[in-house]
Amino acid sequence: xxxxxxxxxxxxxxxxxxxxxxxxxxxxxxxxxxxxxxxxxxxxxxxxxxxxxxxxxxxxxxxxxxxxxxxxxxxxxxxxxxxxxxxxxxxxxxxxxxxxxxxxxxxxxxxxxxxxxxxxxxxxxxxxxxxxxxxxxxxxxxxxxxxxxxxxxxxxxxxxxxxxxxxxxxxxxxxxxxxxxxxxx
Amino acid sequence: xxxxxxxxxxxxxxxxxxxxxxxxxxxxxxxxxxxxxxxxxxxxxxxxxxxxxxxxxxxxxxxxxxxxxxxxxxxxxxxxxxxxxxxxxxxxxxxxxxxxxxxxxxxxxxxxxxxxxxxxxxxxxxxxxxxxxxxxxxxxxxxxxxxxxxxxxxxxxxxxxxxxxxxxxxxxxxxxxxxxxxxxxxxxxxxxxxxxxxxxxxxxxxxxxxxxxxxxxxxxxxxxxxxxxxxxxxxxxxxxxxxxxxxxxxxxxxxxxxxxxxxxxxxxxxxxxxxxxxxxxxxxxxxxxxxxxxxxxxxxxxxxxxxxxxxxxxxxxxxxxxxxxxxxxxxxxxxxxxxxxxxxx
Numbered sequence: 001x002x003x004x005x006x007x008x009x010x011x012x013x014x015x016x017x018x019x020x021x022x023x024x025x026x027x028x029x030x031x032x033x034x035x036x037x038x039x040x041x042x043x044x045x046x047x048x049x050x051x052x053x054x055x056x057x058x059x060x061x062x063x064x065x066x067x068x069x070x071x072x073x074x075x076x077x078x079x080x081x082x083x084x085x086x087x088x089x090x091x092x093x094x095x096x097x098x099x100x101x102x103x104x105x106x107x108x109x110x111x112x113x114x115x116x117x118x119x120x121x122x123x124x125x126x127x128x129x130x131x132x133x134x135x136x137x138x139x140x141x142x143x144x145x146x147x148x149x150x151x152x153x154x155x156x157x158x159x160x161x162x163x164x165x166x167x168x169x170x171x172x173x174x175x176x177x178x179x180x181x182x183x184x185x
Numbered sequence: 186x187x188x189x190x191x192x193x194x195x196x197x198x199x200x201x202x203x204x205x206x207x208x209x210x211x212x213x214x215x216x217x218x219x220x221x222x223x224x225x226x227x228x229x230x231x232x233x234x235x236x237x238x239x240x241x242x243x244x245x246x247x248x249x250x251x252x253x254x255x256x257x258x259x260x261x262x263x264x265x266x267x268x269x270x271x272x273x274x275x276x277x278x279x280x281x282x283x284x285x286x287x288x289x290x291x292x293x294x295x296x297x298x299x300x301x302x303x304x305x306x307x308x309x310x311x312x313x314x315x316x317x318x319x320x321x322x323x324x325x326x327x328x329x330x331x332x333x334x335x336x337x338x339x340x341x342x343x344x345x346x347x348x349x350x351x352x353x354x355x356x357x358x359x360x361x362x363x364x365x366x367x368x369x370x371x372x373x374x375x376x377x378x379x380x381x382x383x384x385x386x387x388x389x390x391x392x393x394x395x396x397x398x399x400x401x402x403x404x405x406x407x408x409x410x411x412x413x414x415x416x417x418x419x420x421x422x423x424x425x426x427x428x429x430x431x432x433x434x435x436x437x438x439x440x441x442x443x444x445x446x447x448x449x450x451x452x453x454x455x456x457x458x459x460x461x462x463x464x465x466x467x468x469x470x471x472x473x474x475x476x477x478x479x480x481x482x483x484x485x486x487x488x489x490x491x492x493x494x495x496x497x498x499x500x501x502x503x504x505x506x507x508x509x510x511x512x513x514x515x516x517x518x519x520x521x522x523x524x525x526x527x528x529x530x
Contacts, residue, residue: 019199022191024233044191044235047222067223068298069431080271080300086222087301090191091237135296156430157295 022090029093033058034102040089048092049073049084052099060100060130064159071158074131074138075099081138083157100130103137113137116175117168124162132158136172145176186222187231193240197376197408200238204406209234214408216267216303220310228320229327238408239267239303255279260416262369266305266409270362271296273304285420285439285519289365292424295431305409308363308373308389309401312356313433314342325354325397340500341435344492344508345460347392351496354393357458358400361437363390364455364463365422368441371414377407386412390462400461417441421518423511434458436507438466438491438515442473449473449520454512456491459504466491469512478520481513488513 022029023044031038033056040055052058052075061084064072068083075084076098103111110118113136123129132155139146139154146154151172160168170180190209194200204212212234215221224230255264255278262283264273273279274291293299293307316322316333323329334342334355342355363386371386384402391402403409424437436458443451452473454466472487491512492505517524 019195019203019236020193021203022193024188024190027191043188045186045188045225066226068219068295071295071297074297077300081297082301083295083297086219088191088218088222088235091218138296152430154296157297 029089031092031097033097034099042089044090046089047085048087048089051089058099058101062127071131071135072128074134076138081135100133113175116171120167120171120174122164122167122171124164128160132168140176148181186225189232190234192234192236194236194238195240197241200236200241200408203236212236214238216306217301219302220306253277257282261413262416263411263413265411267303270299270302282416282418283369283420285365285368285417285422285441288422289361293361308360310359312359314356339498342498342501343460344495344497344501344504345464347461348394354397356461358462361457364439364457366414367455367463368420368439368453369414369417371412373409374411375407375409377404392461419444419519421515423514423518425507425511436504436511438511440515440519442519448475448477456508459508468493478516478522484513484516
């Protein structure tokens, strides 16, 4: 039988092993954050965002909407952009987590996206900025020369209430070595 | 959020036996977990065990491996239940042989959500109705006695009803993937109680007249393992939203066509965000037969039937006209006809 579970395979595997369970109550969890192994003691209900901010003291990712609607909590999990506010920390076990703090090089120099945000003044209050920087980095990692439409699509989950979008788009164009657009399109 | 026990199931047997474990009073399966965590944060449910099924391996892997989790054998396309929407959107197989599914998956939510949200989760997510989602409103779905949308703010609610009269609950079905899978004649494969089942996607959902506390027909403990469907290489999707980026559609349409020369030989049309279930439009499909998709007047005439039989509420009559436009543009997308004003989008 090529697909699904057959009666035979079900009977064969049932009861042979118990699934790994954690909690209720505090559990010790091993995470890899910005390349470093970390052990934290958390409740299974802790989100990745809470764990990063409270237990790992990495406060770059922000809690704003707390419902995956604004992108301020953006981090990379195994290189993929996710909203850490809606991901359980336990779901990130065994994955490589990258926060905005992890984009700074070993020499202390900012990532090209961070440098371009500074150059283009791509922020006003700055609260959404770590999320935008991470989302832009996720895009450029898979699409080094995105079009303006692709940039807008990739940043569609990030909200800047100050409305600095024009400069944000220009910063991403700059970080990808492309000409900036005067009005942001 | 309430505290709970987190269970990581490695195979289907572990997932199913954990669900039946007597020490849990309200265990639930967890895929990507987005809608589940949302419900828990809102205080709408408080499960005492979350059974993570994304890592289920063995016969019928839930997550799928490799760059493309989608397989195609002959005319049958197959993909795992825990495939993410991002994987669906980027799948070379789906983009070529069922573009309606890739387009629909790629338009859902945001890039960050699509990286986590799964196909099964998209099908089984609870409705977006703001009265349902708000813990302050004890609506019908939560065991109350009132559908607040009737007298309240109903601009985003249903215009078609599954029963003989609208209601009693007026949600629109939240899945945008379901209508796309319906035009591909998809079959949902499940396990539970050691039995395997195959459910045609149209039978996965029920209207509120058959019960308001759930929207699907799965039994307790039934787990979707994978989806199979037919190739629909000439297919398309069009959503009308209040903003171009991240938003839930006001209305949307999924269309699959078979061309007979320059004209449509056969069409399947299913709309979304207009009824409590994915809403098939057989009259429009019949009227599209023989139409040249480049003939905008004939296309408009056929698609004008889309709103027939609608019973709008106080604030959502606008959806009737929008639906015809969404269907027309979905046909144009499928047939590769340019839509005026959308160049470069």
